[in-house]
Amino acid sequence: MDRVQLGAGVAGQQRSPGGQNGAVHLLQVPLGQRRCGDQNPAPIGVVPRADGVPGILQPLDGGSRRRLAMVTTAALPGWLKPANRLLKALSRLGLQLGTIHVLSVPGRTSGRLRATPVSPLTVAGQRYLVSPLPTSDWVRNAQAAGWGMLAAGRRSRRVTLEEVTDPVLREDVLRRFPVEVPHGVPFFIRVGAVASADPDEFAAAAPGCVVFLVV
């Protein structure tokens, strides 16, 4: 079981942006920030988390204010990162992959847009994005920024992302998720949020999930 402390040391790692020529440097990328497109330097399976958020992972030091992660390789499956990369590439090529969109949100520290595949769902005429991992990077970035670029194929649109706090509405959205986005169910199972595609089980998992209203 890996224990990784997350903070500036991990999130701030970067490769030299200069390419082969050591004298070349990018004006707009201060040291300590990563560029868009750089892969997360943390090993696969590391999930940063804030204290006290209920969910599938237990905080390493429940009482402390420091943001720590306790990680199991079961938390994020090994195929997730390459699969995400593939989905983003296919989407960029203009392929429409079912409900899959690419959401780009500005990084909390870098401000650079970072892309992640998502599946928006529509409930009662409103669009939502859900995540079973409240401490995943894109969720925390979206909470911090409140907006993102939502792309379908080769077209993307700036959207406002409002976190849904109403527990009843969150349950309603989660209940619809396995019906609207069946291909998203295995991911919820894999990370331990639910055991099956049962809508009631999804509704029950709502307190540990994050739901954004897409405007």
Added chain:
Amino acid sequence: MRATTIHAPYDIQLSDVPDPRIDGPTDALVRVVASCICGSDLWPYRGENKIRPGSRIGHEFVGIVEEVGAEVRTVKPGDFVIAPFVVSDGTCAHCRAGFQTACENLVGYGSKQADGGQGEYVKLPYADGTLVATPELPDESMIPSLLTLSDVMGTGWHAARSARVKAGDTVVVVGDGAVGLSGVLAAARMGAERVIALSRHESRQQLAVEFGATDIVSERGDEARDAVLALTGGVGADAVLECVGTGQSMETAFDVARAGATVGFVGVPHGVEVPIGTMFRRNVGLAGGMAPVRAYLPELMADVLAGEINPGKVFDLDLPLAEVADGYKAMHERRAIKVLLRP
């Protein structure tokens, strides 16, 4: 001093040239603090324009005034100045009307009368009509943004002005080079509600969003037209900024313009035919041309110094002047959006 010279296609060198000196009453001698490579510098670089071997190149720079001629009034030694991409006298009818790029005494950099901008020093005539001084020495961090006012930001602004962008408009920007990105920033600053950027390159899309684009379309030609029409309920955009200059980009610009719209064009035209039939049938206008950046400089400078706009983000490669040849190569190969050079 050292200055950039071009000798043949793909042959850019930093050469020793005679030190310039003041010899006319309207002259100024400027020590260059930062200069940059323009998309238009790539035409001679690629051999698409005729090259006079050994000629100077570069027309965008900022610097410190070292010395001025007897008649110069608006700038003085020690001032930090921004130089528009051409020299204008500031007094002729066209200058007074705000079209300094049509000045009766227009002087280009890298000519007998004015040094090229990609060097250590530039001597130019008509200092009062050309240079704009900042109120005080700017912070180092402001220099890239101030440098864009010598060309790209003023040019993007001109595209938006020419297209008559107003608050609440839906604007399409064709082209994701430094000028197109500046056009996105200009349209957003003018209050456009929706700015649709046509961009195929991820790093440029990123910057377009930072500059205020609300939609990105990474298709071209008919597909781009269909995408914009889909986004605008089949109507088209209120204003279109054409920032490329090819036949294809101009065609797309007219295709996405709604009836009554104006296409503001600043891309230097290469093989463009104007669709006069479409313009007649749909009342779509065409306005713009070589941007009188001098006219916009005071306003844009105030915006930059107040932190309202940060157009300097278009620079994604910062090189010492000694590596100017690498800078040209990077821009030619589209590895860099725009290259900043420091002597």
